[in-house]
Amino acid sequence: MDEFMRLKRGSVSRRHFLGVTGLGLAATVLGGGTHPFSSSALAQDLRGRVRLNSWPNYHAAETFEAFTEATGVTVELSVTNSNEEMLQKIRTGMAEWDLIVPTNYAISTYVGLGLIDELELQKLRNYNATSQNLLFTWAGQVSGRTYALPKNWGTTGMAVNTRRIETAITSWKQFFATAMGEASGKTIVHDYQLTTIGSALVSLGYSFNSVAPLELAAAEELLLEVKPHLLAIDSDYQPAMRAQDAWLTMCWVSDGLQLNRDMPEITYALGTDGGEIWTDYYAILKAAPNKPAAYALLDFLMDPAVAVREHAISGAPATDRRVLALLPEEIRGNKIAYPDEAALTPLEFGAAVTLTDPGRSELMARFKAA
Numbered sequence: 053m054d055e056f057m058r059l060k061r062g063s064v065s066r067r068h069f070l071g072v073t074g075l076g077l078a079a080t081v082l083g084g085g086t087h088p089f090s091s092s093a094l095a096q097d098l099r100g101r102v103r104l105n106s107w108p109n110y111h112a113a114e115t116f117e118a119f120t121e122a123t124g125v126t127v128e129l130s131v132t133n134s135n136e137e138m139l140q141k142i143r144t145g146m147a148e149w150d151l152i153v154p155t156n157y158a159i160s161t162y163v164g165l166g167l168i169d170e171l172e173l174q175k176l177r178n179y180n181a182t183s184q185n186l187l188f189t190w191a192g193q194v195s196g197r198t199y200a201l202p203k204n205w206g207t208t209g210m211a212v213n214t215r216r217i218e219t220a221i222t223s224w225k226q227f228f229a230t231a232m233g234e235a236s237g238k239t240i241v242h243d244y245q246l247t248t249i250g251s252a253l254v255s256l257g258y259s260f261n262s263v264a265p266l267e268l269a270a271a272e273e274l275l276l277e278v279k280p281h282l283l284a285i286d287s288d289y290q291p292a293m294r295a296q297d298a299w300l301t302m303c304w305v306s307d308g309l310q311l312n313r314d315m316p317e318i319t320y321a322l323g324t325d326g327g328e329i330w331t332d333y334y335a336i337l338k339a340a341p342n343k344p345a346a347y348a349l350l351d352f353l354m355d356p357a358v359a360v361r362e363h364a365i366s367g368a369p370a371t372d373r374r375v376l377a378l379l380p381e382e383i384r385g386n387k388i389a390y391p392d393e394a395a396l397t398p399l400e401f402g403a404a405v406t407l408t409d410p411g412r413s414e415l416m417a418r419f420k421a422a
Contacts, residue, residue: 101126102345105138106153107332108288109307112365119352125345133287134244135407142167142337149337150346153203156191156331157246157402163194168335170197175347178354180374188331188371191401200333201354204306204368207391207399208247208328211293211303215317221300224255224323228278230300236281240289240301245416246402247302247328248275248285254326261403268411275419285420293318309367309388320388322395329399331371 108131116127130147132138135158141147143165154162162168173179179201181189192200210227217234221227231239241248250260252271262268283298290307292298294315303311308320334353336346352358356374363370363379369389370376376384384390406412 098123098125098345098348100342100345101128102151102342102349103128103130103149104151104153104349105130105132105147105149107131107304108133109290109310110153110366110368112362115353115358115362118358119349122352123345123348125342125348127349131288133242134246136245136413139167139407148339148341150340150342151349152335152337153332154200154335155246155402156333157404158407159191159200159333159335160194160404161407162335163199167338168199169338169340169343170199171201171336172347173198176201176351176354178351178356180372183373185371185373191331192333192335200335201350202371203332203334203353204363204366205329205331205371206305206368206389207322207396208251208330209303209305209308209320209322211289211301211308211311212319212321213293213296213299213315213317214319216296216299222321222323223325224251224327225325227300227302227323228252228255228274231278232281235300237283238297238299239278239282240284240286240292240298241278241282242289242302243285243287243420245412246406248419249412249415250328250402250406251302251323254323257325260326260328260400261406263405263409263411265411268415272415272419275415276422279419279422304368305389306366306368309386312388313367322391322399324398326398326400329396329401331401332368 102125104127106129111129116129120126132141135155138152138154139158139161184202188205189202192198192202210221212221216238217230219226219230219234221230249268249271252274253262253267254260256270256274258267283292289298289301289303290311293301293311303320305320311318312320334350336343336350340346353362356372356378359370359372359375360378363375364383367389370379
């Protein structure tokens with residue numbers, strides 16, 4: 053982490069960083085020394101640009117630069133704030149993407165709507181199913197067919213500026229209480245019904261995935277009570293936390309790690325009362341304008357030497373044992389990214405029903421409009 057910060061400040065070279073952190077194996081691919089697309093049939097089809105839709109603060113720019121150098125295909129990256137937003141844009145034709153990054157609970161819905169392709173695994177030479185942790189790959193398969201490959205897994209917790217907030221916050225119940233007290237006017241919640249409603253439900257003792265009308269009504273009452281105390285409803289909360297306009301926010305683990313390594317006073321905690329564990333996947337849209345390039349980019353991203361750089365930069369935990377073996381011990385041993393099993397036990401994977409449940413979507417709309 054110290055070497056990474058030196059790299060960001062420009063006081064050491066990229067070559068030095070890769071060498072001293074043990075990430076030098078990635079240099080051959082990222083530096084263009086190896087051409088990952090030796091297949092003439094695949095290379096012959098590559099052209100133009102590939103459009104990737106993903107999440108904020110989730111990729112290393114060098115990854116896409118290296119892909120373009122190797123293939124001549126440019127990567128156009130866009131971000132969305134929620135799986136609901138991603139789904140709506142695809143269904144309404146508002147976006148033409150090739151490759152998307154949906155979360156585990158959304159994949160079965162995409163398959164049911166015929167929006168993503170079953171993957172032709174023979175085109176993905178860098179993917180190795182046997183090296184994956186099955187806990188984080190199951191959602192990519194529907195009826196025994198593979199529709200998505202795991203990018204990484206993670207948790208949803210809370211980031212706290214401990215210089216500004218003295219209260220130790222270790223539960224979602226404490227999160228909402230602090231938002232209406234010590235952190236009033238300085239708190240952000242996600243622009244995302246799954247985590248905002250889910251965390252409110254957990255704070256009240258209910259399941260993160262509940263769609264029960266009475267339980268949703270209780271969550272709505274809490275969210276409307278906290279609404280006047282919020283700084284923002286926003287899934288891209290890093291800028292406000294870094295500027296100290298916000299002191300407390302709902303937070304995905306990759307953002308939590310990035311904030312903590314740049315500003316150690318910002319800590320990341322999981323709710324002892326529950327919350328979310330998740331896996332994000334790569335999937336190719338059925339209507340993708342450039343499927344050959346989508347397969348090429350996906351194969352590139354599955355290369356452990358490329359993926360290790362992505363994980364070192366974003367901080368999100370790896371699902372692939374080959375990547376874990378390449379990561380330095382200080383990253384693998386980081387308790388923000390890789391918490392003890394006991395901390396994960398209360399957490400739930402998002403359930404497919406939450407993506408399209410009208411009760412949750414209408415609640416979120418009322419909360420935002422209030």
